[in-house]
Amino acid sequence: MRIHLVNPSPVSFGTAVITPRWLYVLAGATPTSFGPPAIVDETLDPLDLDSVRPGDVVGIGVHTGNALRGYEVGRAARSRGAVVVFGGIHATLYPDEARDLGGAHAVVKGDGDLVWPRVLADVASGSLYQTYDGGRIAGDAFVSARWDLLPSDRYMWGSVQTIRGCPKHCSFCSVWRTDGQKPRQREVEEVVAEVVALRRRGFRFILLSDDNFYPVTLADLAAADRRSDRSHYENLASIRRQRFELMSRLEQLPEDLVFYTQITMEAAEDPEFLKAMRRARIRGALVGIESVTPEGLKAVFKDFNQAGEALVTRLRAFSEHGVHVLGSFIFGLPTDKPDTFAATASLAQRAGVSFAQFVMLQPFPGTVDFSKWEREASAAAEVGGVPLSRYWLIPPANRPKIYTPHPVMSPEEIRRLTQSTWDEFYRLPLIWQRSTGCVKSLKARLAFVLISKLYRQMYANTGIATDSARVARSARRARVLAKFARRLFVTAPMPDLAVPPLRVQPAAAIGARERTLAKVV
Ligand code: B12
Ligand code: SF4
DSSP states (O other), X not given: OOEEEEEOOSOOOSSEEEOOHHHHHHHHHSOGGGOXXXXXXXXXXXXXXXXXXXXXXXEEEOOGGGHHHHHHHHHHXXXXXXXXXXXXXXXXXXXXXXHHHHOOSEEEESOOTTTHHHHHHHHHTTOOOSEEEOOOOOGGGOOOOOGGGOOTXXXXXXXXXXXXXXXXXXXXXXXXXXXXXXXXXXXXXXXXXXXXXXXXXXXXXXXXXXXXXXXXXXXXXXXXXXXXXXXXXXXXXXXHHHHHHHHHHHHTSOTTOEEEEEEOGGGGGOHHHHHHHHHTTEEEEEEEEEOSSHHHHHHTTOTTSOOHHHHHHHHHHHHHTTOEEEEEEEEOOTTOOTTHHHHHHHHHHHTTOSEEEEXXXXXXXXXXXXXXXXXXXXXXXXXXXXXXXXXXXXXXTTOOOOOOXXXXXXXXXXXXXXXXXXXXXXXXXXXXXXXXXXXXXXXXXXXXXHHHHHHHIIIIIHHHOOOHHHHHHHHHHHHHHHXXXXXXXXXXXXXXXXXXXXXXXXXXXXXXXXXXXXXXX
């Protein structure tokens, strides 16, 4: 009985940017008695069905975007006699779908780390259940990824998770509902060991694939400090202390490592935190800016963000501390008007954002926006017998772009204006201008241009274009650019790299600093 883990994708590029973490975590959770799992990332190469034998176990992880391909793989594996198990966020939300359409014998909901060995044992003993609930496990129970199984020369960036969950409740995001609002932090030494394992293999760029790297704000601490019950304050202070511990450990790792994460803009309030990020070489962060107006932020339950000039100041604080921002903006909010698009691009440039993505408000399952949209009449319209509220089941060739209905603009107008915002932001003279704020040498500036162009090709044209010729052209260009970009990211392996020895932290001093900072708010 061989274990196969498949990350489905309708398109295979031969090369990929970031390692899909779940594959290597589940490999880590697979008991050694079953042998090393066969790992297939279809963004590289499609699954070779001939490798699947009767009695094998095929584990398939799906998010909404690749669910349909996942179901195809599941049915094909089942017809070859394999035991098919689904997991991942989409299977967690729609377990019946994986069974009805994906040939699943079993579906795992929630975190797979601890429940996966039980599923395999049940397969082996012939007592498999239809559904397993992996729940939300504690941070110290997260299983480390098996990077020794990573193929050479296929990926540019490694991915290591340090925390799961987010205390916020943005309307377009499923994270707080599926991963929970209570931050679950991994053991610092486990994170460090994974980074070392990746650096040994030549990876120097690592995505900290977290929901929110800054889970405790100074205002949270100040509010907790006012309560008579100290337990909440102590808990928040401990989460914050561990963040600093992690960053101080990352600081001890080889100097050529570069980290990138996802964070709320609230971190800009906290120079201590930003300085620690810089020392840890967390050089970039995706910041969910979403909207440049207060009304827009309110519409998506994100009014903890700043708007207008206060937003410019906040974003500049990141780059002033050497943390370069990938600003993520959403278009199509009910409060957006045709002039919002140009105003957004101009603000992004003024705020010193290094990269930007402009996405159209799309209802993703598991979100508040989706639940609302699903009840509307437009979601009941059908394509080939499939209601739009299940748009991921429509074959990609016929699948319309699904956007949340807007009170005054048509989807096509929003799409066209979004596309022109990408065009404007990624004009060569503007990229060149931005490169000065990020890097110094001519070589590094040229690399910045290459990465900007690659990002734009991979994201904008393949993501929002409706013209399939344009999508195909962009995918081809992205493949060529990726070949060059790979050389920029991957470096000589350091097979003998050891985990650096622990430096003892003056814990009392950290506690005192938190108290001072909390009182400032
Ligand atoms: C890192 C990340 C990315 C990285 C991905 C890098 C990579 N190659 O992995 C980048 C930045 C590229 C990215 C892009 C996008 N992402 Co993203 N991303 C994440 C994030 C923050 C963490 C994912 C991760 O690595 N987690 C760590 C692993 C270990 O956890 P996991 O994948 O959940 O797997 C666990 C369980 O689900 C389960 N499991 C998973 N698979 C399987 C399979 C089996 C058999 C079993 C038993 C269990 C199991 O066990 C695992 C271990 O516990 C999640 C948020 C989240 N909390 O999930 C969003 C998230 C997955 N992304 C999301 C979205 C929407 C996107 C984009 C579409 C954004 C956009 N608008 O373009 C793109 C799509 C890219 C694509 N085509 O795949 C949504 C998905 C929503 C949905 N319903 O599908 C999420 C949930 C965030 C959100 N805001 O809601 N993303
Ligand atoms: S969008 Fe970001 S801040 Fe909002 S709930 Fe999701 S992860 Fe948290």
